[in-house]
Amino acid sequence: MTPMSAIDAQALAVRAVGLTEADEAEAVVISSDTALTRFAENRIHQNVTEHDTTVSIRAVLGTKNGSASTNRLDDESLAACAAAAVAAASASPADPEFPGLPEPRPVTVREDTLEPIGFGPVERAEAVRSIVEQSAIRGLVAAGGVALSTDTVAVANSHGVDVGSKVSTARATVLSSGEGAGTGWASHFTPSTVGFDPAAIGDEAATLALRTSSPSDLAPGDYTVVLAPEAVADILDFLGYVGLSARSYVEGRSFMSGRLGERILSDAITIVDDALSAESCGLSFDFEGQPKQRVALVDSGITCTPVTDSYWSARTGMPNTGHALPAPNSIGPLPRDMQIAPGDASLDSLIRSVQKGVYVTRFHYVNVEDPVPVTLTGMTRDGTFLIENGRLTAPLKNLRFTQSAIAALGKVHGVTEERRLFQTMLGSALVPGLLIDAWAFTGQTG
């Protein structure tokens, strides 16, 4: 199976719009080719590929909306899908605030970089072998995955929107563990297989696993923390999910609600959403075919604006930033390509500056307890260390935290210059490491 081209996906979207007998119509085509080789206990145990194309149609009658989608692409199935969308719109109540589907705007389409055809099951297996060997030679076992995906996305509507693009990613993860060792973690995420060094991440994880054996206890309390970039990515993701959408802003569920222009976070924190930056893997347009804007969400600690789509732009009077999700969207617009601006420190220098604190490699199973202060709870895992007198001294048992992200990001006193890109729940995050003055650990495992 080969990925659908952007031109073919656009033609399919335009065809679907043409089949939809409504006042306005929109079609989104998402064609995905994914391959994932998973390993555990130093052997491949799951190895899967998938090819799928879905067409989603939104029909508009006056201000009434209805949606339907299908992965059957023959004329009869597409016509039935269009008819289902029209029927849904017909039976829906009017929404006087619906502004209509957006008009076309210029979109800069990103060049596709990944060539997954040259990275098939044998190449994935060889990559896994290189990762696993780093654990095996140390008497450890490795688990993780090597994944490649290509998504072709096209959006068309009855006002002339007609955009398409292909985006690809390569991702690998490795968890190393074993008798007499703790657990160590490393990961890779890029828009291309170029620069993917399986042995290097295998080595990083195995080295860390050996350093985390015999972990110590830590009494609950507030500690200075140095968060490695992957831990920061988790926190930023939840901040974006609950606090940086125009919908949560309007509904009073965001830390920004009624507080735009206030200094809420540390002046060391600047957050943007920028799908167009060179490091991003994101689409350059949203699921209404509107160009994604670079949005300053927080500038030197001062709240700037949430992201919008056509509906929430009209409701708020804010510009449309191009952050629509596929219709029907009951979540609202979301930032999917967030970045925290770099500082001038290194991770080592942040650690050296801490008298007593905790170093966190990454978090696990984070969830929201309170949306406005973005109070989160979750665990540390795979590389948590006590910092004493500027050095990582003892590995720690996994710790539970219960902490407001807003309060924590108000106490940032160091930001690394180096940033890393991670795949997140929302999309991706390009983040530095952070030094935070107070972080509430409320329990531990063991």
Add this chain to the structure above:
Amino acid sequence: MWDVVEAALDAAEFAGASYADVRVVTAREHSVSVADSRLDAAATHESSGIGVRVIADGSWGFASTSEPGTAAATAVARDAVAVARASALVARDPVRLAPVQAHIGTWIAPSERDPFTVPLEEKVELLLAADAAMKTVDAIKLTRATMGFYEVHKYFASTIGSRIEQRYTESGGGIVAYAIADGEVLTRSYPNAHGGDWAQGGYEVVEGFDLLANAPRVAEEAASLLGADPCPSGTMDLIIDGSQLGLQVHESVGHPTELDRVLGDEAAFAGTSFLRLEDLGTLQYGSEHVSITADATVRGSIGSYAFDDEGVPAQRDYLVKDGLLAGFLSSRESAPSIDRTSNGCMRADGWNRIPLIRMNTVSLEPGTWSLDDLIADTERGLYVETNNSWSIDDKRLNFQFACEIGWLIENGVKTRMVKSPNYTGITPRFWSSCDAVCSRDHWKVWGLPNCGKGEPMQVAHVAHGAAPARFRGVEVGVGR
């Protein structure tokens, strides 16, 4: 459809597979949601395709496609064998499967009123009416009302001779009222949080919730939370309602007893388990009041089926019996590690995913108490209802749950309402502190259609039966 299935099986065997199974799945979804007195979404989605899983050269391979027809089925079967041969490049022992008999049969779950033929106008009218009933309370600034429906039709065949066709419909829904003031967002849901409650069946499931009648109470409780005291911090006896206890069972019993987690297969993503193979029959998981079953035969539960996605018949099995670890959720590949055959827990999230070990209806068996008697028997405690947030570590030991609402219990009487209660614990210590479980009169199966596991992420529809139960000396009000 069987011609497509047979073509894929033949192609897999011809390409060298020593074992193959094929699933052709068609799934329909329909969702309607209302937010703040306007229609938020009305949508249908259909997806169909074929997934072929094979063993070749002693290793697994899987490939899937949405392209219809026998030619695509043949091609995808060959792809699966090529993928398996690549897996064999980094292998250990050849895959060994526990035996299962070949089965030929059809199963259709009972359903009364087809939700896909109920007019959209009727659904919207019900949701808007419930929404309006919540809006009558001043402090309610935001409301949501949702309903959703799934219809799944799948064909399964394997090279051992099974040919199984299964169809079922699931329906669910719920309402949420948000009281928002001064930077506080307090939520009350019915009949459950995170999308409501779900069951196998037709539109009668949603009608049975009586969303409209419950809307005013839900709104009043959410509004009352604004003026309620914060949850106190400390250690006290905790009584957990059935819906929250269902999620507690899910996270701290269901997931850790998944045998693939115990064997390390999910280590890098969702994590492993604190349980070891040798704990079977010896580990004291909880007190003698704690018996937990895994049952794929509960009528009307979204955790029910006739055969799992390996063709293993549905079963009822003990995971914990009178406090002792009695079993694991297993598959044909994992069951030999405990010298058993599969108890039929392998399910896939659609045609494009491999089956994984998933919960079915994993339930805390009922005890003998009435809730009134249990509260009266509690000198100082906290009673909590309805999940708000959940988190648990990678070995399923250290958990923390937040609930929507709580009430203090003082001298055997439910007294002041408290907002944002949460509690934390360590799994076996927590279940060992259970000293009372309410009776079958209070016991109910809660449908949970959003259980995530695996990579690529799969979402399983599972369920949990539970009645309120009491746990002694639990840490509550964490970080408050």
